[in-house]
Amino acid sequence: MEHEMPKVLISDKLSDAAVQIFKDNGVEVDFQPDLGKDPEKLAAIIGDYDGLAIRSATKVTADLIAKADNLKVVGRAGIGVDNVDIPAASAKGIVVMNTPFGNSITTAEHAIAMLFSVARQIPAADASTQAGKWEKSRFMGVEITGKTLGLIGAGNIGSVVASRALGLKMKVVAYDPFLSADRAKEMGVEKVDDLDELLGRADFITLHLPKTDKTANLLSAERIAKIKPGARLVNCARGGLVDEAAVAEALKEGRLAGAAFDVFAEEPAKENPLFGLPNVICTPHLGASTTEAQENVALQVAEQMSDYLVKGAISNALNAPSVTAEEAPLLKPWIALADVLGSFAGQVTESPIVEIEIEYVGKVGALNLKPLTSALTAALLKPLVGEGGVNMVSAPIVARERGMRIAETRKDEQGAYGTYMRLVVKTENQTRSVAGTIFSDGKPRLIQIKGIGLESEPLPFMLYTTNTDTPGYIGALGSALGALDVNIATFALGRAEKSGEAIALLGIDEPLSEDMLAQIRALPQVTQAKGLSF
Template sequence: MPKVLIADKLSESAVEVFRQRGVDAEIATGLSPEELKKKLPGFDGLAIRSATKVTKEILDAAPDLRVVGRAGIGVDNVDQEAATARGVVVMNTPGGNAVTTAEHAISLMLAMARRIPQADASTKAGKWEKSKFQGVEVTNKTLGLVGCGNIGAIVAERARGLRMKVIAYDPYLTQERARTLGIKRVETLDELYGQADFITLHVPKTDETTGMIDKAAMQKMKPGVRIINCARGGLIVEQDLADMIQDGHVAAAAIDVYDEEPAKANPLFELENTVCTPHLGASTSEAQEKVAVQVAEQMADYLTTGAVSNALNMPSLTAEESEHLGPYMTLADQIGSFAGQLTRSGISSIKIEYEGTVAGLNTRPITQSALAALLRPVLASVNLVNAPVVARERDIEVSEVKHERDHDYQTLVRVSVQSESGSHSIAGTLFGGDKPRLVEINGIAVEAELGPRMLYISNEDKPGLIGDVGNTLAESGINIATFHLGRAERGRDALALIEVDDDVAPYVVEKLSKLPAIRDVNVFRHPQIQLAEAAE
């Protein structure tokens, strides 16, 4: 039974979801980094919120870890690069708190516009300062969205209900999507800055967005602009914002996230024209329940069925896709493994081609299966998650090609490898929709099912080969299970693919290599045997 450690506070519903889906969940919150490192061995999954920091050191101390699930959208506390290198899937729940965060942004905007927190504090202090807290209407004002993904789109919908004009800057926002939302797309941030009365941020924290709202950016905004940030801390240079509020160019700000959290001191806390909340964007009972259940479902599905959803370092793969693509991924695994075991020098490029039915499917998981299997003979730790990174680190060019041309087979997958010592091309298909078969090796047609132990022999097409090989194996006490032959044309290049019942010792390979007409002999081990040996 897979095991998951819940290291941050999650709804009890998460534990129930894990239990119902056949995953053992243990709760251990508030652990120090050292305690977490000691605790993690033996766990397949780690469920967190924002408190636990999943560093390279933590990952290195968790040899069994397969997935990290973040209940929420932000994954600043997970070293994704280190997780990917280790082959650990990183998941989040981007839609789980979208409504809650969007509503908080709207709430902050209204509270800031009408100065509600300040008026509340004054009234409760026994004052009646009605004239001091004059606000502004939002009706007919222009709201500028910096980022228009899930949360930004909900903010836009709510703002239009308040009769606001909404504009948005987002490089990924299409004109069609903007029309559907009833908003105007602007081409540049400067254009948004020049038009918006209110600006709300809904972008992730990246190298490009960190510090994007600084003094220079605010100077381009309309005098009297009001700024809201419920996205990520660090998007705004806080001291610059405080200075611009004091100068009067920025009328007010409503902030929920900060450079350093928990934020005990901040230049924005000292100003009257700010509304500050302690990272409450996702803090509703509905959102907490939703993200806890969602992350548990995602992690359990991955650990029990291989389904991948909302992963940040691996293509998504639904449970239905996982079942449907499973035979193709198995085929790619076998072809890639065969090609990898034939390759004896540094690889420069890998091409994966799809023809027929498979060309119309989600081929990214299939490609990564082939890539991982191909690299596994050299790197036992490679898997579906880190295979593309491993290839990139080694300057291996990887390409994927889909053909619409007709072929003899309903579906065909071909893996071609270029290395320092030459090239190999292996193709396969599925018989009966789920039975992998090799159908071509280096341009020579052959039809074979890959067994646990295979001998691959390349040779000249000359009489007597079958008898010589059979006698040599018999003398060594090795029984032949199946024997498959193929040739380019009579008297030219040929091959033999032989399934045997026992391991073939190196001395047997050497004896075979010395037989007349044989050019090369390779021992092929099935991917499942490779994985089992690596696990041991």
């Protein structure tokens, strides 16, 4: 049977070239560019698609996601994902991608254009002149050469703004908690650790950061009061980063010399405290509005979504680790092993997990570990929170919510197998471990449980027992399963030492009921018996 072609819905306006990229990559495309404006119709058909490509018109709400039974990826052609409920998507295992680089140049250029405009009052001067006035003395501006630009946010767009400002002979100071000293030096900017210091020094201030719980109202009324008198403020990033009413008051009082806003707390902005003030420039969220940027982000999102749906590669995802197209086939068997190790530990663990440590030994340690850790954590949590409660995307979030600590360790090749993965699970009561590797057939094998060596291929149904190492146990266990009419497919044994603790892992042809397990637990040698499924 042939693999069914993945199907993508485009519900906003994207270029024909983007549609062709999907087709060239073997993805079926349904191009309905006005569908995003009709939420009811979109909700009625979303269950048929593997991918959803959008701009800003489509609202990917929790209600829509609940109906998206087959959806695997949402791709936003652009940087802002305010219109996507990322927590709801993560909970359902849907990868959310954006295109952070496609419009970086365009947005940065708009910020520089706004900076020039507010420095020289160009829009107001244009309107006055075209009205037949000649108010040369009214529009006295300031040079930007030699002035200090305060950059709040030094990521993709902020770094482009910095480079342009330096080219204009400005001095740039930057505030960004994630900006390293080496990166600041590379950019040619002065890094400051205190936002208030930047506000007090800068002649021009420009924002380039996303809106999050931490950045909302970053420039509050209290902070705006700390801005250097006579400074000018530019916001081409996100509405809601700045207290607009406080900016309006500062402008009226003359503490701020000017402001230029491309984004607003409420959009479309029909009313705003800034509107109508003589020293304010407002544009309707034009940051990414160039023909080049619109084409770039459309092509980029089509490539990213195709790579994920066809090859398993993940790039520019906001809720999942990145995986390149080259990495995906190398990771696939190890992700399968991670799923086995996590699932085994989750099924045999009965008390709350406090911490897990994942040891990546040998060649596997050179791979991209984030997807492996996510897959293992998801498999570990599924028996504890339910099949629908966690997935590879949501696992790190669920683990944090449960107070679980996750540690990764890379080690050089060691032991008989050279390269393997080992999971150590710590609960309030005990510590247990399980290890596995990939054999030459590409399939996972369990090679160690509780520090005891054995070798077993995971099968759909298995029985795991711990027992005292005494003669006759194998016969007693085989007889008990025979009496229950359970056929044994594989049988692996291991022990810590003679007459000490021993383990058995059996592949069986059908699952065991609780009544069956109770009869096995009644055997005198058995200390634990668990039915497993993989």
